Amino acid sequence: MHHNNQFVKKTKKGQIRKVVREHYLRDDIWSGTPLDEECEASAHKLSASASHYLVIDTNIALHQLDFLEHPAITDVVVCSVVLEEVRHKNNAAYQRLRALCASDAKRFYVFANEHHRETFIKGEAGESPNDRNDRAIRVATKWYADRLAGRMEVILLTNDAGSRRLAEEEGVRAIGAASYVRLLRPDATELLDMVAAGTVVEEDPEEEDGGASVRATKRKRVYEEHKTFSEVQAGIREGRFHQGALRVNRYNPYEGYVGSDSVGQDILLAGRSYMNRAMDGDIVAVELLPESEWRGPSSRLPGQGKAGGGGIDDAEEEGNEEEDVGAGAAPEVFQVGPTDEPPAPAQKAGDEAKQPTGRVVGIISRSWRSRGYCGSLKPPSAHARPLHGASNVLFLPVERRYPAIRIQTRQADSLMDKRLVVAIDSWPSDSTHPLGHYVRTLGTIGDKDTETEVVLIENDINTSPFTPAVHECVPTLPWRVTEEHLAQPGRTDLRHLAVCSVDPPGCKDIDDALHVRPLPNGNYELGVHIADVTNFLRPGSAMDVEAAARATTTYLVQRRIDMLPKPLTEDICSLRGGEERLTFSVLWEVNDNAEIQSTKFTKAVIKSRAALQYAEAQSRIDDPRLQDEITISLRTMNKLAKILRRRRAERGALQLASPEVKFTIDTETHDPLDVGMYQVQEANQMVEEMMLLANVSVAEAIAHHFPSCSLLRRHPVPAPRQFEPILQAAAAVGLTLDVSTSKSLAESLDAAVRPEDPYFNKLVRILSTRCMTQALYFCSGDHAPHEFLHYGLASPIYTHFTSPIRRYADVMVHRLLAAVLQLEPLPETARDREGLRAGADNLNKRHRNAQMAGRASVELHTLIFFKDRTVHADARVTKVKANGLIVFVPKYGIEGPVYLTPRADGNSNTGPSSSSSNTKAAAESAFVLDEKKQTVVSRDGSMRYRVFDPCAVRIHVEEGYGHRRQLVLELISREQLQEAEQMVA
Template structure:
């Protein structure tokens, strides 16, 4: 049981501190090769007997060629623990993918803990860099494999490092580069997946890009890491996450803590090859270069301009605005902005990903089958074009494909990447939907909402079917939530559960988890009971049906009377909630009518909210709050709750600016004050109030899940609902959070044991974080789906409609179309031209045409024309023009 040797490792962490750790070496780590007789018979074996070669890969191969490794033709790979550790430190996303490969039973990827093995552990040598040490460890492990397996199978070290390869061959190992190995397999299609090494960048031809002369240095070199660290320390550079303007990919922001403000970065050369989401080091430009740019909707540089898109529902969805409040009056000379402007000098952490898009159309090369270079255009406009090499160009044109980025040298205008996979034909609805899902990597579902009605709130008892620790549970935990795509759904749980077993239908018995209140007619709760139950609903109704029953005064059957009673209770509860300061926020949710044959949208309209919806919502809120109280009481440190952070002054700033320009003052000191001033925001325009509410909603962040042990109880507050405690309990079928809460509640009632992972605060925090992440992605995907269908709808139906101005900018304004729930720019003048013959007053948010009395101010109504145009191939977009 005890091992033979002990080693001592010394590491330095932050401060100079000597950390001594034991490092046990063992002799019970086995090779994993199926026919090996030297190893313990019971040991796990994955490497196949008739493998052509056993591949030992080095760290850079895993980091850069993960797409290749995921291809099923690559098998019998040994992953050393030293490689896995390095990958984990360098890129967590790749690590998770390789981890999935290793745990996948269908793949033959074997993890060999070389650092723990007695014969393959290598001690640091004096003066050896950690890279060299790790390379040596990889070679030692490969050599061990070679001698251990004898001649029974070939062991091959795959490395792209020239030095490492040379040394390996000197030591008598078989070593190959990725490219030469893949070439030896004789599958040309596979070569597309191989990432061209960075040095290959120079040899690649520029296909399309003739503007800069070839091999010209386009970008300045990134500073070495040591210089960046010292620069950060003495305050010359500033660190932060780069966020590219969704409206204008040539402008980006870096939120810097050291300055306490956002640094604006203009133009690709100043962005210096940084991608959206990268952690970068920024150097400030001299102050005299801080020109105030007017907040143009789109910049001049290239072909890019703003899209029409769905109205954001919260501050998280909203595009970043170049709100320049400080623009001085009558500024003819370029004024000096107070916003610092900088340029990227180095990239601390890359956020490279796979992107979905299509190839830029280009003439087909004469000979087919050869290597062709093409430019890939991402669907996400914040991502620059990506150059790829392919041998199957004819197959990829007019397809939606996924491409991963590999490198971006100073010599090339665009980053280079490689093809990963094809999704389908461009314009095909399924393809486009998958593309938009892929953009957010989610799995999702949508559930037909039945009205679950009775004198208490019954929630289907999903946890009875989904037991903790089962694969079903793990999958659901991964998926986390549901997305509502137009005309489509992907279930979080299997269909039989979602639609039948866990769905409370009329006149069938179903297991449920119930919260039963005893209430006075004034909706005061006398007692609350939580219980598992068997329930037989006397009716399953849609919201419309229920509403119709309540409205029809002739009906006096018990069911309808019950409904009315419930409704009156709900109204009181709602009133009480509003008195506490709950915000009635508004969002412009749209609903499509889909043609059942073609699945094309037939009609778009705003989702109607009925009293019946509100009634159910009220009871759901009450159930959630009651459950939150119960579980928090029992598990003060490990309850999953939901909070909505109070918006800061800065977040509400755009709202206040807009409202003050129309002479309305909002009190934002508390949610109650805001709720009241929103109620008082009335004018003779009936839609005015709703518009203000929509604007207010999008200033706020979204509510988030959290683990109660992580925060102070004062931070549990849910701002929007004005509730001190809140959680999600009511939709376990489509939200994993509710499943977690069900289990917590069951444990609180001593019905079931609490699964151990919920005992562990950090793990619950991890679950909450994943849920938040999935939730957001799900929403983004469903928004993308709605945007796509909007586009399909308007393709054949150019429409004139009314719109509201929500923001005035230097060369146009942004309008909101209430009927379709979309928002987009209207240009008053051709691009680059400041406002044309219109006079724009950004401070008062008003445009006037001199010499006439035509003027438009924010929140006013304008008539617009909507039409789909296709200025660039494969990128149709909705264009709005003023009539």
């Protein structure tokens, strides 16, 4: 049978339309349990031996997913009305719920209650859609209970007290999540900790032993209430409020910024009260303060030199071209934390230091992580009572930009030395901290594997094993090129060419190789050969779906998290020496001046003559005794690459720098044995130029044929205000940088030389790099051609083609190029503008996550390296503050704070001498900061530091507050440096 559903909807143009849809009801919809004789065996999912079945409501599905994902929670009925409500309200929650329903081990069964003749209900007059859906869930629960009466108990799990009362009146047993654990699952001790807090009123107070999970009804308001959504929208339309994403200062979590196009510059939020419960990444509405209350960023480093700081308000206690595989970006400031006291006031003096300042009045969208936050519990104070039973404790996230989170746990004593994952549930206005719940334990603090897992979770890196369905897409090993491959349309046999690859040490996923050979007319044939991944990665396959979701391979110091299964990345597609492999190749004819005469794209078969490391290739280039074919071709390619590089520089390409570091890893323990700056050689630059040339050529080809649906990569021109930090620093040392164009900036950087300081130019380039915007993937149809520009490369168009083994963007581009050559049809994904845009957004997100994970891995291994070492090293000042400096250590690629004030333990790191008299004098000195001159001077004139000044530091690791290990930098005298360059005991 069927009936018509009628409802009204508002169109995008604001028109109201009546919609009528046919709704079919059936009798042959199964219950999913073998206890039901009428249920087909193929539909059996629930266990006949379960102690009971649970039916969950929508709020449980939305807010208690960590609880539901626990292995102890099985045999659950998910009504289709619940699945639909979750899909409309929260896509991340919907995907997690679908994963539970797909798991054989969890036994979650989707019951199509909305299409069953006996469980479908119509809305009653005056009944809200939400109340109607709650009633539908109760009806479905009653249907199960009646059908299985005497054979299986069926329980409705709901945290809504009203719904529970109605269920009991209708003869259905209903219970809240916390009560369910206490009464029916005492065996699962950690389950109660996983019940989300602060989402809805779960239990009546009398059910909760004093209402431990129910917040007191009368508490002092800590923060201003947020405006309603309609008030926020009206304020934005009228220009009273400004919308943007909150970025919390990594140096000072009490300070944040909201970028605003309407204001024209960042809006400063100074203090947690003005942030008003907003967290890093939230989209917020900000109201500007009166101009008389505008201020500048804090002129002080947070904290007073304490190891790790505190960061806890105790008020509530009583109640470059991105071909950089093999090297990691140097860590930024290590674990700079705030004090236990309120932060130093932001700078008010001087109109030049002021900037628009505001306060958050509303949250437009939250960025709370569904995966939770990694961290540890705040250690109890010495006078604190022992933690027994249910305890309210503070959880300290490892990422300091996030506030402490209050959770309730019965495991506090056993969790004190553990890394945990905690999720946020709510942040009411009467709570100093957000409220959350325990999710899981990762391991012991300081354990390398545990801390690596923290890195991966914090950066949302998928480390789950590939599914059997994905592995089924991979050809069986051993694999080899066959005559069938050679006969493929458009496939050229290039096995006769002297092809070689040049990669970092230990590289197994070799996705590019090169060749050059002279032509009879005096020109050269130059070739870039890229692994033909799309020959094996078919659109829409399980492996393709998984690769698209992962988007990139993540490289940590000691391991690699692949985008594709290893048999494909390390064998079948890897262009290994002496092996025949399939490629997608770009062949150019170039003259002696590296000018392109013609370009050809082709699928091919190659046989690499050699898989070289950068050092090996460089050695061949430099050794005049070697005259073999591969070495001669390397020299020719290097010659052409230098010309290409010079020509790019003439167009305005920036030769920027990043403080990349490289570790020597112990093969048995995988601990770092040594660390140092990554050295770039001509061989690196040669490969880079060839990859850039291929990427540009492919970008031109696909954009020409598919102007509205090509995947490209652009690097937006930085806004003038983004250059202010480097301009101010440069001016302080008499250096003028012209940032009007990339070419003028490139010329200024070339001229930024200090003969007495060979590292000065690189440091200026590093600081300039930090002013750049992020390069982004985008759909060509979303931007005008002049916006395709890649600013850093000075290229009017660019894409990624050269690394399909490790980047899904390159896979998408390979498919577009194959369509250009009419080897494959244009992918369906390319025809879907919205889908392509969403895909580009995911690529950008995953690329950044992988970069951040790599940097965090470098930080972790740097801490491990210095754990039992004290090292003295040369450093440079990169920023000055009223109470300290930020310094960069070139030898180790480290940047961190040096305090000019006494440390909390009574020691001082202020002066260039360790004598007690100097320490005392330094401790009593007050410092004056001159922002314009980028100088900090002690009032007695005994110490003076300016940006770019050389200095010397002692480096060691300390155990900070809340089990936070941190790298500590302390000033020493320059005279001590020479003898102290070696490690000291």
